[in-house]
Amino acid sequence: MERFFSLRKVTAMLAVTCAAVGPGVAAASDTDNTPTRIVIGFAPGGALDVLARSIADKLRVSLGGVVLVENKTGASTRLAVEAVKRAPPDGKTILISPAPPFVLFPMTYARPGYDPDKDFIPVAHLADVPLVASTSVNQPFKTMPEYVSWVRKHPETAGFGMASMGGAIHFGTLAMSKSLNLPLTPTAYRGASMMVTDVMGGSLPIGIDAIASQVGLQKSGKLRFLGVTGTKRSTLLPDVPTLKEVGIPGFDMASGWYSAFVPAGTPAATVSRLEKALIEAVKDPALRAKMAVAGMEITGLPGAEASKTIQTQRAQWKPIVEASGFVAND
Structure with a gap:
């Protein structure tokens, strides 16, 4: 009888203890399973x-x-x-x-x-997601310095393409324009594919976007790469200079x-x-x-x-x- 009473006391104590800690244990379990x-x-x-x-x-x-x-x-x-x-x-x-x-x-x-x-x-x-400036292989300029000279002679067609306004490329273009005194016009597209299409077709002289969206076209001879953003060359395009290397300011932190x-x-x-x-x-x-x-x-x-x-x-x-x-x- 005494043994039965002791067992009941232990059971009751365990119940009280579980009630006291139960919510915390449940919460921890729920958190672990979330x-x-x-x-x-x-x-x-x-x-x-x-x-x-x-x-x-x-x-x-x-x-x-x-x-x-x-x-x-x-x-x-x-x-x-x-x-x-x-x-x-x-x-x-x-x-x-x-x-x-x-x-x-x-x-x-x-x-x-x-x-x-x-x-x-x-x-x-x-x-990091480095970006690359590209142009059509049919454009008369083959480097960024040549592009700058070309813009000075053809200011009416100085469109500079990008995927959207309000991003680093937009403000990098403005910084480049001011620093080099160029009449650049930021030209935004709804998507990179539309921009690249215009670059290849020649209606947009130059555009900047992610390497992945352009590298296939560059390898197939449809685009020419002029420079990458950032302070050092991209490991993805080690043979392409940074824009800073070729004298183009504004894109050091645009990647x-x-x-x-x-x-x-x-x-x-x-x-x-x-x-x-x-x-x-x-x-x-x-x-x-x-x-x-x-x-x-x-x-x-x-x-x-x-x-x-x-x-x-x-x-x-x-x-x-x-x-x-x-x-x-x-």
Whole structure:
């Protein structure tokens, strides 16, 4: 009888203990079982989508559990940015973003809907996306200096093509125009394919876009590459000089990049764990080779480097953006 009474007491004590800690245990379990989401602001099939899904494959092993890629398009990627801003700061939602939402949008949108410095923590710099200036093989100029001379003689046809206004190429063109006193006209297209078509046809003298969208046409003899953006030659096009090398200013920081971010408030230990996993993922040789085909140079740098890049680029573009008076509208 005494034994039965003691067993009942133990059972009751266990019930009280479970009641006290039950919610916490359940919450931890739920959190552990919650899928990790990688959110991007582009549709499936593009270069960033390929990168995100390749990283997701690696994280399923290094982090364990389910890792999903969510394509949240709209408002020039700002819908994706805002969605991650509102997500719980538990490390289960990761934004992979290009440069504009963190470098240029805060200066070109009156109300972007987020504060890039207060609402996010940079986790890792994943890849650089160098761009290349191209022209038709039938144009009379074969180098950028020759193009500059040609523009001075033909100012009425000085269109300079790009995929969109309000990006680094737009402001780089303005900086180049001012520095060299050239009457350049930024010409925006709805897509790179339309721009490249006009470049090949000769109606657009020159255009700048990602290497991946043009390299096939260059290899087939339909385009001529004149220079790449950035401060050093691209490993993807080692024989093509930088624009700076050939005397063209304005494009040192015009290359694209992709970095990972989490919502502000995410614990430091969680950020550190994600940083390590993301850097290991992109430095995998097979992933690196795969992304080279998509026109990316893998970097795999810590979040502190991503933050430094953002602040440095923002400082360079700020006076150019302000002088232009450009205001972005969707």
